Amino acid sequence: MAENWATSESGHDLHLELTGTGGLRAGLMDALRDAIRVGRLRSGIRLPSSRALAADLGIARNTVADAYAELTAEGWLTARQGSGTRVAARAAVSGAAAGRPPRPGAPRLTHDLRPGRPDAAGFPRADWIAATRRALHAAPAEAFGPGDPAGRIELRRALAGYLARARGVHSDPDRIVVCSGAAQALQLLAAVRPGTFAVESRGLPHHRRLLARAGIRTVPLPVDAGGADPAGLSGSAADAVLLTPAHQFPTGGALLPERRAAVIDWARAGGGLVLEDDYDGEFRYDRQPVGALQGLDPGRVAYLGSASKSLSPGLRLGWMVLPPPLVPEVLAAKGSWEPTVSMLDQLVFAELLESGGYDRQIRRMRRGYRARRDQLTAALGARLPQLEVTGIAAGLHAVLELPPGTEELVLREGERAGLGLTGLGWFRHPEATCPERDGVVVGYGTPPDHGFTGAVTALCETVARGLSGPRDPERPERPEQRKNQVAQVNQVTQT
Numbered sequence: 001m002a003e004n005w006a007t008s009e010s011g012h013d014l015h016l017e018l019t020g021t022g023g024l025r026a027g028l029m030d031a032l033r034d035a036i037r038v039g040r041l042r043s044g045i046r047l048p049s050s051r052a053l054a055a056d057l058g059i060a061r062n063t064v065a066d067a068y069a070e071l072t073a074e075g076w077l078t079a080r081q082g083s084g085t086r087v088a089a090r091a092a093v094s095g096a097a098a099g100r101p102p103r104p105g106a107p108r109l110t111h112d113l114r115p116g117r118p119d120a121a122g123f124p125r126a127d128w129i130a131a132t133r134r135a136l137h138a139a140p141a142e143a144f145g146p147g148d149p150a151g152r153i154e155l156r157r158a159l160a161g162y163l164a165r166a167r168g169v170h171s172d173p174d175r176i177v178v179c180s181g182a183a184q185a186l187q188l189l190a191a192v193r194p195g196t197f198a199v200e201s202r203g204l205p206h207h208r209r210l211l212a213r214a215g216i217r218t219v220p221l222p223v224d225a226g227g228a229d230p231a232g233l234s235g236s237a238a239d240a241v242l243l244t245p246a247h248q249f250p251t252g253g254a255l256l257p258e259r260r261a262a263v264i265d266w267a268r269a270g271g272g273l274v275l276e277d278d279y280d281g282e283f284r285y286d287r288q289p290v291g292a293l294q295g296l297d298p299g300r301v302a303y304l305g306s307a308s309k310s311l312s313p314g315l316r317l318g319w320m321v322l323p324p325p326l327v328p329e330v331l332a333a334k335g336s337w338e339p340t341v342s343m344l345d346q347l348v349f350a351e352l353l354e355s356g357g358y359d360r361q362i363r364r365m366r367r368g369y370r371a372r373r374d375q376l377t378a379a380l381g382a383r384l385p386q387l388e389v390t391g392i393a394a395g396l397h398a399v400l401e402l403p404p405g406t407e408e409l410v411l412r413e414g415e416r417a418g419l420g421l422t423g424l425g426w427f428r429h430p431e432a433t434c435p436e437r438d439g440v441v442v443g444y445g446t447p448p449d450h451g452f453t454g455a456v457t458a459l460c461e462t463v464a465r466g467l468s469g470p471r472d473p474e475r476p477e478r479p480e481q482r483k484n485q486v487a488q489v490n491q492v493t494q495t
């Protein structure tokens with residue numbers, strides 16, 4: 001089983017990149033040779049089964065089995081009945097000996113536990129292929145002309161039904177504008193509503209940067225276990241407020257009912273706009289998903305949704321459900337033709353929604369993420385019982401709370417171990433006045449299934465090492481420092 005590989009050895013993920021033009025088998029063989037050559041796969045390490053690796057890479061099992069067989073014949077691997085396929089003794093040489101410096105660019109991580117990424121192996125390839133066939137057969141000829149900036153009507157109809165049913169969004173196709181994700185939605189809304197936006201004091205730096213580039217000033221609202229506290233909104237200069245009400249990013253609370261009401265009251269009183277980022281609202285584990293805030297007042301809330309967590313962030317598919325007066329303004333900001341989202345992807349996604357394939361996908365991913373969350377919290381509870389894990393009721397990440405002054409030490413250990421981790425400080429608004437809080441935000445969506453056990457073990461060991469190390473009095477643990485020292489390896493790599 002794949003888990004044997006993950007647990008019997010160091011449990012490293014393979015992180016194979018199938019590049020080159022020689023076909024999948026040749027690409028896989030090159031990637032494996034490369035990993036062995038530079039020592040990422042050490043002598044004796046057991047490889048995942050051909051079935052597990054094929055599933056993770058999304059290729060045929062035979063391709064993996066053939067690649068293993070050829071590398072065995074070449075002497076890179078050994079295959080023995082009952083003990084699986086292993087890296088042959090003396091096959092590994094160092095990167096220096098192989099004369100291959102690490103490729104510049106993306107850091108090589110042994111395990112990637114950065115938040116914000118779904119399980120890439122979870123993309124429903126077969127359903128997408130079937131939906132593509134149906135969509136292409138059904139598409140009218142005009143679909144192949146320039147795209148409507150509002151998005152395909154088939155998709156807007158399907159989304160209106162789905163969002164009302166699954167997220168409690170008050171919606172009809174005329175209020176929906178398709179876009180390439182929450183990031184583009186924010187850019188468009190910033191263009192039509194310039195001014196000052198209140199944002200959560202801990203949030204995605206990428207979003208704050210987007211807003212800043214669009215000339216928006218952001219002011220922080222304190223965040224606690226009940227989400228953002230809107231008390232400061234009334235006295236502020238904010239024209240709009242950006243919130244993650246279903247699952248605060250990254251700390252994980254759901255916005256308290258009285259705060260939801262207060263946000264709507266503020267918007268009604270002064271004509272403010274509420275931007276609701278519902279980035280992972282479907283992934284809730286303890287009870288029914290928290291419904292969208294937009295349902296409370298669809299005339300005041302711009303609802304932003306995205307397929308980045310449920311399908312793939314590479315798809316670049318998202319949607320806005322807007323107060324009606326905003327629709328023509330946003331469409332004007334987009335231009336006369338759809339500039340970003342492929343017509344075909346829109347039609348295929350509409351098919352997936354209408355056929356129930358998307359609901360199945362959400363259920364499947366929810367089950368998988370829930371199991372990972374349970375495994376993570378059980379392991380942390382057993383190995384680091386003194387630490388609290390918060391924000392675990394929903395989503396694809398959890399917060400491991402750390403004693404004051406230790407976040408930097410843990411991140412440095414993570415960097416040494418090649419573990420992709422992001423500190424809580426990374427998300428803090430530069431003007432936030434809320435107290436410093438040490439912790440790491442652990443994304444449990446990204447490691448492949450066969451490497452998850454190893455990733456959790458590495459996390460526990462890394463944190464334990466970080467906590468047992470001496471605290472350096474010369475190095476106060478401040479977010480600005482984290483940014484400089486750890487950003488290259490550990491930052492959330494959304495750009």
Ligand SMILES: Cc1ncc(COP(=O)(O)O)c(C=O)c1O
Pocket residue numbers: 116117180181182183184204244249277279305306307308309313317318
């Ligand atoms: C807080 C938050 N909002 C929204 C998104 C989705 O962004 P996009 O739709 O631009 O991929 C993410 C990341 O996936 C996120 O972490």
